[in-house]
Amino acid sequence: xRFNYPRVLEKLTIIAPGLLGASIGMAAKERFLAHHxxxxxxxxxxxxxxxxxxxxxxxxxAIEDACSGSSLITLCAPVERIIELAQRIAPxxxxxxxxxxxxxxxTKLSRHCSKALKGRARxxxxxxxxxSEKTGMDNxxxxxxxxxxxxxxxxxDSEPDAxxxxxxxxxxxxxxxxxxxxxxxxxxxxxxxxxPHLLASALASYLSTAIPDSGQFCGNGLKDTTRIASGDPQMxxxxxxxxxxxxxxxxxxxxxxxxRFKANIANEExxxxxxTLADGKAFRDKLDAEHP
Amino acid sequence: xRFNYPRVLEKLTIIAPGLLGASIGMAAKERFLAHHxxxxxxxxxxxxxxxxxxxxxxxxxAIEDACSGSSLITLCAPVERIIELAQRIAPxxxxxxxxxxxxxxxTKLSRHCSKALKGRARxxxxxxxxxSEKTGMDNxxxxxxxxxxxxxxxxxDSEPDAxxxxxxxxxxxxxxxxxxxxxxxxxxxxxxxxxPHLLASALASYLSTAIPDSGQFCGNGLKDTTRIASGDPQMxxxxxxxxxxxxxxxxxxxxxxxxRFKANIANEExxxxxxTLADGKAFRDKLDAEHP
Numbered sequence: 349x350r351f352n353y354p355r356v357l358e359k360l361t362i363i364a365p366g367l368l369g370a371s372i373g374m375a376a377k378e379r380f381l382a383h384h385x386x387x388x389x390x391x392x393x394x395x396x397x398x399x400x401x402x403x404x405x406x407x408x409x410a411i412e413d414a415c416s417g418s419s420l421i422t423l424c425a426p427v428e429r430i431i432e433l434a435q436r437i438a439p440x441x442x443x444x445x446x447x448x449x450x451x452x453x454x455t456k457l458s459r460h461c462s463k464a465l466k467g468r469a470r471x472x473x474x475x476x477x478x479x480s481e482k483t484g485m486d487n488x489x490x491x492x493x494x495x496x497x498x499x500x501x502x503x504x505d506s507e508p509d510a511x512x513x514x515x516x517x518x519x520x521x522x523x524x525x526x527x528x529x530x531x532x533x534x535x536x537x538x539x540x541x542x543x544p545h546l547l548a549s550a551l552a553s554y555l556s557t558a559i560p561d562s563g564q565f566c567g568n569g570l571k572d573t574t575r576i577a578s579g580d581p582q583m584x585x586x587x588x589x590x591x592x593x594x595x596x597x598x599x600x601x602x603x604x605x606x607x608r609f610k611a612n613i614a615n616e617e618x619x620x621x622x623x624t625l626a627d628g629k630a631f632r633d634k635l636d637a638e639h640p
Numbered sequence: 641x642r643f644n645y646p647r648v649l650e651k652l653t654i655i656a657p658g659l660l661g662a663s664i665g666m667a668a669k670e671r672f673l674a675h676h677x678x679x680x681x682x683x684x685x686x687x688x689x690x691x692x693x694x695x696x697x698x699x700x701x702a703i704e705d706a707c708s709g710s711s712l713i714t715l716c717a718p719v720e721r722i723i724e725l726a727q728r729i730a731p732x733x734x735x736x737x738x739x740x741x742x743x744x745x746x747t748k749l750s751r752h753c754s755k756a757l758k759g760r761a762r763x764x765x766x767x768x769x770x771x772s773e774k775t776g777m778d779n780x781x782x783x784x785x786x787x788x789x790x791x792x793x794x795x796x797d798s799e800p801d802a803x804x805x806x807x808x809x810x811x812x813x814x815x816x817x818x819x820x821x822x823x824x825x826x827x828x829x830x831x832x833x834x835x836p837h838l839l840a841s842a843l844a845s846y847l848s849t850a851i852p853d854s855g856q857f858c859g860n861g862l863k864d865t866t867r868i869a870s871g872d873p874q875m876x877x878x879x880x881x882x883x884x885x886x887x888x889x890x891x892x893x894x895x896x897x898x899x900r901f902k903a904n905i906a907n908e909e910x911x912x913x914x915x916t917l918a919d920g921k922a923f924r925d926k927l928d929a930e931h932p
Contacts, residue, residue: 477859497857526856539850539886540857544865547839552920554897558831563930564818565789565832567769569868574838576861577924588905588913598877599902605846610891621880625873629846632869638855639863
């Protein structure tokens with residue numbers, strides 16, 4: 349029998365903490381995953397408030413100081429800022445650290461970050477599926493990653509040791525870790541994450557003009573179905589920009605499904621209508637059984 | 641200052657209890673809304689199990705006995721069976737009762753039930769928006785109607801006194817009551833209830849073939865967005881059949897919205913994309929503020 353003790357990192361660096369970065373820090377501190385946690389934030393007020401956080405051992409002004417001597421650096425900025433952060437930290441890296449991120453789109457990011465960090469650090473992309481419509485450090489918690497899926501998206505030539513460290517780190521934070529090629533990852537999340545979000549937004553946007561006073565007729569079904577439309581619009585615009593071709597492909601495919609469903613309804617093909625409803629139920633019941 | 645004491649009904653009759661009918665019985669008993677609650681179910685096993693329920697005073701075999709002397713009869717069968725139940729009970733009614741129902745589509749049902757009961761009873765259609773993906777008597781509860789919206793859909797010529805009784809009854813069960821013409825009701829629910837359900841079903845059905853193993857990548861967003869797809873397929877097929885023209889109209893309108901959204905994404909009209917996301921968020925945040 350083999351026991352999986354968490355590996356203790358000498359120094360964990362968190363760059364640009366928001367919901368995810370601060371939650372990583374809290375969880376890592378609580379689970380003793382690092383001897384020392386250094387956090388860098390762009391804004392001075394954030395650095396000052398970090399100074400009083402239990403989970404943060406230091407919050408230096410210079411990003412180089414946060415990264416110097418680090419074992420593992422996590423880039424937690426919004427997805428469109430991660431490549432520029434990798435380019436920015438690369439010259440100052442002095443300990444051949446492993447670098448990962450939390451961006452929700454991976455293809456372009458993984459290639460560019462690997463290239464920017466080549467010879468200075470070993471990059472392994474990550475995507476913990478633990479976002480929420482509630483963003484920011486104020487909503488962070490040590491158990492955010494408990495039982496969540498986290499993708500890691502190494503490139504073909506990435507070091508097995510670095511893959512293992514990043515995988516173990518997320519597992520120690522509570523995640524189920526899946527390894528996928530970045531391209532495959534982006535196709536999967538376009539389907540299971542981006543499409544649901546865009547439908548929730550489109551439905552909420554549609555209803556805001558079709559039935560402006562929907563609030564007074566609101567049942568739980570409408571609340572559930574549109575909940576994620578409360579997510580940060582800027583963040584989602586940036587995700588869309590990063591994953592544009594895959595997103596257009598899945599909207600096309602979904603439109604075909606909806607078109608068929610509507611045609612069956614219009615043509616009184618009620619058995620086919622029932623079949624779609626039953627297929628949807630089977631899928632959803634299975635989700636519930638797998639993720640109670 | 642005026643106090644709204646609940647009116648106590650001499651005899652409340654519940655026909656064909658499922659989630660809604662049994663919840664009406666439990667809530668009416670708990671809130672002392674009726675001196676006597678009579679419940680009729682088609683199946684003998686159901687009638688036997690009703691006999692041991694605290695909230696049920698009797699469960700006679702003959703539907704005529706359940707309705708005889710009644711003050712208020714609620715028809716709680718699935719929407720496609722309500723008209724036939726109204727026709728069935730009409731000849732035996734002996735107390736000029738008020739009759740209502742819980743069907744989620746109202747236009748055809750209201751006209752037919754009123755006609756079937758003319759001279760024997762006064763019909764006022766109702767639609768409490770308190771359904772759930774969990775159906776059946778086993779999921780019933782006395783607080784199911786607490787803070788839910790209930791439509792009442794009287795016809796032009798219905799008696800003010802009957803409207804008042806039905807409205808008060810739902811209010812006493814905990815509902816916010818809205819009065820609408822049946823046609824207007826059906827257009828509203830096609831938008832705020834049926835469209836969200838069909839999108840959840842279409843999304844779940846689409847993903848079941850596109851990404852059959854979605855379960856392992858499942859975040860809370862996907863779970864929320866598809867939750868109502870777990871609803872009973874037969875029940876939803878019947879709702880679709882009852883409200884077909886309105887449903888086709890709203891799917892058309894939603895398809896236009898989605899098509900515009902997709903075109904903006906494809907054309908890199910990122911400001912317009914942000915606008916849709918922001919409109920959706922504003923709508924959803926308002927729902928949350930109004931229904932915490």
